[in-house]
Amino acid sequence: MIDNDSRNKKGVRQAAITGLGIISSLGCNLDETSDSLRNGRSGIVFDEERRRLGFRSCLTGQVRGFNPKRYGFSHKLLRTMCEPAQYAYAASLDAVKDANLTEQLRSSGRCGIVFGNDSCVKPGVESVDVVRAKGATHFIGTGHIFRTMNSTVTMNLAVALGIRGANWTLSAACASGSHAIGQALMLIRAGLQDIVIAGGAQETNWQSMASFDALGAFSTRHDKPQAASRPFDRDRDGLVPSGGAACLIIEELSHARARGAKIYGIVCGYGFASDGSKHLFFPSEDGAIRAMKMAIDDAEVNPADIDYINAHATSTHVGDLVEANAVKKVFGTSTRVSSTKSMTGHECWMAGASEVLYTTLMARDGFIAPNLNFVKLDDECPPIRIVGKTESSPIKLAVSNSFGFGGTSSTLVLDFRQASKA
Amino acid sequence: MTDDEIIAAVNKILEEDFEVDHSLLKPSAKLNEDVGLDSLDGVDLIVAIEERFNYRIREEDARAMKTLQDIYDNIRRHIGPDV
Numbered sequence: 273m274i275d276n277d278s279r280n281k282k283g284v285r286q287a288a289i290t291g292l293g294i295i296s297s298l299g300c301n302l303d304e305t306s307d308s309l310r311n312g313r314s315g316i317v318f319d320e321e322r323r324r325l326g327f328r329s330c331l332t333g334q335v336r337g338f339n340p341k342r343y344g345f346s347h348k349l350l351r352t353m354c355e356p357a358q359y360a361y362a363a364s365l366d367a368v369k370d371a372n373l374t375e376q377l378r379s380s381g382r383c384g385i386v387f388g389n390d391s392c393v394k395p396g397v398e399s400v401d402v403v404r405a406k407g408a409t410h411f412i413g414t415g416h417i418f419r420t421m422n423s424t425v426t427m428n429l430a431v432a433l434g435i436r437g438a439n440w441t442l443s444a445a446c447a448s449g450s451h452a453i454g455q456a457l458m459l460i461r462a463g464l465q466d467i468v469i470a471g472g473a474q475e476t477n478w479q480s481m482a483s484f485d486a487l488g489a490f491s492t493r494h495d496k497p498q499a500a501s502r503p504f505d506r507d508r509d510g511l512v513p514s515g516g517a518a519c520l521i522i523e524e525l526s527h528a529r530a531r532g533a534k535i536y537g538i539v540c541g542y543g544f545a546s547d548g549s550k551h552l553f554f555p556s557e558d559g560a561i562r563a564m565k566m567a568i569d570d571a572e573v574n575p576a577d578i579d580y581i582n583a584h585a586t587s588t589h590v591g592d593l594v595e596a597n598a599v600k601k602v603f604g605t606s607t608r609v610s611s612t613k614s615m616t617g618h619e620c621w622m623a624g625a626s627e628v629l630y631t632t633l634m635a636r637d638g639f640i641a642p643n644l645n646f647v648k649l650d651d652e653c654p655p656i657r658i659v660g661k662t663e664s665s666p667i668k669l670a671v672s673n674s675f676g677f678g679g680t681s682s683t684l685v686l687d688f689r690q691a692s693k694a
Numbered sequence: 695m696t697d698d699e700i701i702a703a704v705n706k707i708l709e710e711d712f713e714v715d716h717s718l719l720k721p722s723a724k725l726n727e728d729v730g731l732d733s734l735d736g737v738d739l740i741v742a743i744e745e746r747f748n749y750r751i752r753e754e755d756a757r758a759m760k761t762l763q764d765i766y767d768n769i770r771r772h773i774g775p776d777v
Contacts, residue, residue: 411744413737
């Protein structure tokens, strides 16, 4: 039977958010994370080990209060899970519990898992070290192959959660997590899945960030770590790497309603674009604009209806300018904008998923998180409306932007008008 | 090294690295059915023993190890008698 009330204006199946789980520098549960967002609490620290090792930037986001014992990691799980898989496992267990996704639902074949992840550097480094030291691959042991692959996240989680539907990891640089949610939406709209456990994961070890540090794109504001990430601000000097994992249960709306699931909101629009320019690491305004317009059109809303934009802005000179110009051209200058990377740092492969989760928490709790450390708009930036201090405000419709190396762009539109009452 | 010391060292690896319950660690226990090790655990156990006792176990010998006693015996053969 077709439940017309659960379809959008085009008669297409809709995708609700019915569960959330987060392991991050802002907290490892929903309420603590929401509290950090509301109070502008930074998760960035100075890492003494990076200084000793000769990093240009010694700043990093640090996962706050992660208690692995709470998740019952066994020897068998840890053998094959590297850092991002462990974070993703914990976030997924919390999201599955939040959504009350029973074993029967997970194993129906109508439930899949798609995560964004784009590296697992540390176990690769360790494997090579063993071969060099011992002169034989044998001593690497059996776990490292499962830890070194990007798909470590979904291969481990699919087994642990008994998933029998979609099962893959999506790699698209710093837009990975956002595209994973976009793909979950597509799988549900197409009728191929009823539930997708979607998210993003990001390692925080120094090994994973050494080559990124070599780009010279990280902030070196070592004297004030918590002031280092300052998107759109005139005095920004680069991004701060960070990580953890975010998980969102994306579920077909009538399926969610039929089982009485809590509905946080609807993922109602997805837009993507590739810059097609000659630059690998300089983003183009054109790609960002096309992704945003595609998402807005897909959601069948007007730009003026958007209450809040969670910007990709990472605190780099060029990236923030490009996004600000693109936002102005699509949304004008009155829509409220903030980058939660001002608090978390850049959660890279995870960011596109975590920022949808952060925006969902803001909508749930009725506020817009501040763009921390925003003192004065960059003179080159168009006058977009940056939220410098927490605003108490309902959020009905929001946009989340994510952009990555190679010119991959992803924009998601979120509709909170049908959210369950707390 | 006495037989008891070999047994204690191997069992310590199994308890600490493989989370095997002490009550399962009987010499006649089969590694798969009784101790609960899978094939990847088996490979990792060989590596752990090699590193602990500082010798390489031949692949055919490793494949022939079915019980804990087989492991204790292999170690005894390689490190020599307790004199």
